[in-house]
Amino acid sequence: MTTLDSRAEVLKLARLLDADDERLSFLARLDARELRRLRERMTDVLFDANLPMLRRMAAASKLLPGAVTAKIAERVYGPLLCARIAGVMEADRAVDVAKRLTTAFLADVAIELDPRRVSEIIARMPRTRILEIAEELVRREDWITIGRFVGHLPDETVEAAFVVLHDVALLHTAFVLDDKARVGQVVELLPEDRFDGLAAAAAELDLWVPTFDLLAHIGNGDRELLAGALRRLDKASVARAREKAEEMGVLHYLEA
Incomplete structure (x- = not known):
């Protein structure tokens, strides 16, 4: 499965x-x-470029009301510059401005952010706002951005996000999750009835690569739940799953 992690x-x-x-x-x-x-x-190289200028811009933003800063951010700065400034901005100020931005623009900013630099901002963002952004990113099928942020969200927020993260989204997101150690923790939060949905999504859209990658990164109990769901698929889908598993050298995951 190392090859899949590299992919x-x-x-x-x-x-x-x-x-x-x-x-x-x-x-x-x-x-x-x-x-x-x-x-x-x-x-790091990209985000540290022009760092003194970014710090001056972040400091200058404190001289303006949050509503004015938000308008300037969305209409003048754009998502890339806003993402760079957020990395050096005080968390409370950044959250205050973010609350006033449109969901679509915040999703654009999220694409450009380095989550490691804004973990405190993420922690202070209202859960409802995070879920709105997640829903927008799911609509865009931007699994990479979602995957980069999951490791910085508390379990309660991740669990709440399952409402907007449908089965296909979960498979794709788990595959590109930044911290693969987090995959097992996320899947532990899933209700058992979601495993049948994951298996059905894999069969319908031929998503065997992310599905078997998921099997490799979850605990034994959850692995058996997902493997069992795969074994309960129709005969043609089971045959296809076994074929792909054999190609990938993971056929043992489907053995009862």
Whole structure:
């Protein structure tokens, strides 16, 4: 499953560089941990550029009412610059401004953010606002952005987000989750009746790669629940699942 982890890292690196992931596919032969370190270092370089100017802009924003700052942010700065400024902004001030921004714009900003730099802001954002942003990102099918933030959200918020994260969204998001150790913790929060839905989504849309990747990163109890749901699919789907599992060297996951 190391190869799958590397493939997921290539997708995230391509997003960071605004590049076609196919052009970077050769990197999937490298260790996923090395790829993640490379991506984080490149993120640091991008976010640390012009740091003094960003700090001055963040300090200057405190001189204006939150409503005015929000209008300037959305109409003048744009999502990329706002994401950079958020990384050096006081959390309370950033949350106050964020509450006044449209959901669509906040989703645009989320795409450009480095969650590591805004973890305190994320923690202070109202849950309803986070769920609105999540719903917008699901509508856009932006699994990478969702996956980058899951590790920075409390369990209660993740559990609440299951309402907007449908089965297809969960499979895709788990595949590109930044911290794969978090995958098992997230799946532990799922109600048991969701496992049949995950299996059905895998069969309907041929999502075997993220499904078997998910099986590799969850605990034994949840693994058996998902594997059992896969074994209960119709005969044609079970045959297809076994075929793909054998190709990927994970057929043992489907054995009763």
